[in-house]
Amino acid sequence: MEGGGRETGNPLLFLTDEQLRKGIEAMFFAYRGFTADPDRILTDMAYGRAHHRAVHFIHRSPGGTVNNLLAILGVTKQSLNRVLRALMEDGLVRSEVGKRDKRERHLYLTEDGEALERKLSDAQRDRMRTAYRAAGPEAVTGFRQVLEAMMDQDMRNRYDALKDLKG
Amino acid sequence: MEGGGRETGNPLLFLTDEQLRKGIEAMFFAYRGFTADPDRILTDMAYGRAHHRAVHFIHRSPGGTVNNLLAILGVTKQSLNRVLRALMEDGLVRSEVGKRDKRERHLYLTEDGEALERKLSDAQRDRMRTAYRAAGPEAVTGFRQVLEAMMDQDMRNRYDALKDLKG
DNA sequence: ATAATACGTCAGCTTTGTTGACATTCCAAG
DNA sequence: CTTGGAATGTCAACAAAGCTGACGTATTAT
Numbered sequence: 001m002e003g004g005g006r007e008t009g010n011p012l013l014f015l016t017d018e019q020l021r022k023g024i025e026a027m028f029f030a031y032r033g034f035t036a037d038p039d040r041i042l043t044d045m046a047y048g049r050a051h052h053r054a055v056h057f058i059h060r061s062p063g064g065t066v067n068n069l070l071a072i073l074g075v076t077k078q079s080l081n082r083v084l085r086a087l088m089e090d091g092l093v094r095s096e097v098g099k100r101d102k103r104e105r106h107l108y109l110t111e112d113g114e115a116l117e118r119k120l121s122d123a124q125r126d127r128m129r130t131a132y133r134a135a136g137p138e139a140v141t142g143f144r145q146v147l148e149a150m151m152d153q154d155m156r157n158r159y160d161a162l163k164d165l166k167g
Numbered sequence: 168m169e170g171g172g173r174e175t176g177n178p179l180l181f182l183t184d185e186q187l188r189k190g191i192e193a194m195f196f197a198y199r200g201f202t203a204d205p206d207r208i209l210t211d212m213a214y215g216r217a218h219h220r221a222v223h224f225i226h227r228s229p230g231g232t233v234n235n236l237l238a239i240l241g242v243t244k245q246s247l248n249r250v251l252r253a254l255m256e257d258g259l260v261r262s263e264v265g266k267r268d269k270r271e272r273h274l275y276l277t278e279d280g281e282a283l284e285r286k287l288s289d290a291q292r293d294r295m296r297t298a299y300r301a302a303g304p305e306a307v308t309g310f311r312q313v314l315e316a317m318m319d320q321d322m323r324n325r326y327d328a329l330k331d332l333k334g
Numbered sequence: 335a336t337a338a339t340a341c342g343t344c345a346g347c348t349t350t351g352t353t354g355a356c357a358t359t360c361c362a363a364g
Numbered sequence: 365c366t367t368g369g370a371a372t373g374t375c376a377a378c379a380a381a382g383c384t385g386a387c388g389t390a391t392t393a394t
Contacts (some may be wrong), residue, residue, distance in 0.1 A: 143308025
């Protein structure tokens with residue numbers, strides 16, 4: 001019984017398949033909650049998660065180029081273009097031709113775009129805040145540590161690049 | 168400056184918008200990593216994430232009914248049916264007419280289905296294990312606490328129901 | 335001059351979700 | 365025993381959001 005413990009008083013009990021499975025399922029169900037509030041807001045206005053992501057990251061690095069955003073999101077330009085076109089037609093995003101390099105388009109949120117971003121991130125932050133508060137500061141540190149260790153290297157790079165912008 | 172701190176030596180610094188934003192972005196990028204390995208395996212065999220989820224939860228509660236699975240996954244029966252049909256045609260899932268209630272179909276993985284499940288969950292567990300090991304046991308506790316606090320109530324119920332099966 | 339880059343766009347395909355409608359089978363209550 | 369409702373399956377049609385491939389057009393770099 002207690003199969004596979006290499007040492008007595010095993011300090012690695014948190015690495016059992018049971019523990020890992022619980023982590024996997026927690027991740028699955030929690031991600032649902034994580035996206036639930038924005039999803040509700042977005043479907044009311046004929047947008048989806050893709051629009052949310054675009055709006056979020058344009059807000060995060062205003063003036064970024066299309067290629068830049070493409071790299072962060074990891075989708076094809078055709079897919080992103082469809083989303084950006086809709087957002088620009090609806091006046092939530094505007095693009096400026098680059099000064100140094102006129103091939104580039106720099107992306108910005110309009111006032112309306114910022115308003116939507118605030119609405120979405122308020123909802124998502126509220127949930128996050130509630131969860132953080134319930135779990136406590138030490139749990140939050142652990143939460144972030146595990147998530148960061150779970151990223152692919154290139155995801156980690158994208159995440160770190162964003163972190164450097166302000167914080 | 169340091170806007171909005173209600174107390175000096177504020178013990179709630181982990182609840183700043185900056186901290187929350189980092190958590191949100193960490194969640195976004197980490198979920199990519201979380202699904203990356205299974206996704207790679209699945210596209211090689213013309214399956215997608217939906218098939219993975221079905222296989223996972225059938226494995227978790229063998230003999231569960233279609234309705235049961237529907238409740239866990241939170242999709243329409245039409246959507247699930249398409250996935251289940253493919254899995255059954257390919258001999259990975261079998262369904263048994265209920266003994267007590269013959270309207271119900273009880274779902275099981277075949278040997279091939281179990282083999283696929285193992286392949287997928289091995290990949291996912293490997294990543295989880297690496298992340299857990301890197302972060303350490305205390306971080307793992309915090310990770311789970313925050314995730315659980317982030318779930319909607321009904322997600323939490325589904326999660327807890329699965330937990331009770333074995334662990 | 336020519337090649338490469340950044341961007342946009344057309345067309346077509348896939349996965350996975352959605353509604354709505356309808357048939358079948360079966361349990362249970364009247 | 366009939367009938368209502370539950371559980372299931374299936375058809376059709378559609379949408380969101382991803383993909384590939386091809387092509388055009390500025391613009392910059394070599």
